Amino acid sequence: MRIGVFGGTFDPPHIGHLIVAGDVHARLGLDRVLFVPSAVPPHKIARVRASADLRARMVRAAIGGDPRFEVDELELRREGPSYTVDTLRELRDRFRGAELFFLIGMDALRDFPTWRAPVEILRMAQLAVLARAGDEELPEVGSGMVLVPVTRIDLSATEIRRRIAAGESIRHLVSEPVREIIAREGLYR
Template sequence: MNPVIPRVSTLSPNPDRPPRWGLYGGSFDPLHCGHLLVAQAALEELALDRLFFIPAAQSPFKPGSRPAPDAARLRMLRRSLAGQSRTEVHDDELSRGGVSYSIDTVNLFNARHPGAELFWLIGADHVPTLPQWREAEALAKAVTFVVIPRPGQPPASLPSPWRLRHLRGWPLGISSSEVRDRIRRGLPFAHLVPAGAADVIASEGLYQNPSES
């Protein structure tokens, strides 16, 4: 199962409006096919001109986690997205190091590319926590949050000034923790991850150690 993200020629940017960019942050530890399906749905439903995968150095939601090395997660992303001209890997959070905060990345995008309309992809389970995020008020004004449905998670809502849009697609039923657990237990996993990620996992022996789960 290796979803193909549409190439730029299938959906041309509209010169009569600002560019519409999707920001997809996460650990991607590892990247799996569900991430690519979400990206495809966002590109199509929101008519995005570009979607950026943004791997976090350290998620503020997982303070005790020990993700795979930054370089390995970058290789999984870049190999899996090679040739997809409407997606890009943005590695500034890894370069900054430390805890990765969304507002820092949004401010960076706004400084480098003023005028772009920004859409931040977020799992439905994280929506109730948004008011507690760093500089939440500024974040609410800067981006539209695109909510990824989760199995068993009811539709989320927040009052103004939060702007939420819900992907209509299927709930995301694959998790990186499930993939890591299958690898650790020696179970088949290649059907859950794109080929580029599977190659990196196999060649570098990732997720074999229980401490990486």
């Protein structure tokens, strides 16, 4: 079994997340992509706006019934900061024998050496490095990493939150069920 692990704050989840996950699923021949919402991401502790529970609900709504995708709330059950190495240990134990691919953007890859236990992460999973057209080239992709060409979508959760706060439309930037949750809960105003 080949499993993609897509961690993030998903604050909120948007169509860019879904398109990238679909690209990686197809290009790596994955059986599924697990969306893993972070409870307390160590690098964004003060910046997460919606509660972990609401973000998980929005991710579930975003993926709908797509059989390629699942939501895994394992980080939401954990106390304290969410470290990738802990998540991969748990997934490796749960999916014995599966090949794990951890989705990571070029921006996050630059900081990867500073993450908790990067060598152990590379022993448990390949890094699926998301390569968008126009991104700077990596000088060398090391062992344990695979470059995955993905569709370039110039969209961020930050921009969506800004648009909501400014009273602008987010239609077509997030799925309709996610938009409904945001409106109903009064998020990001």
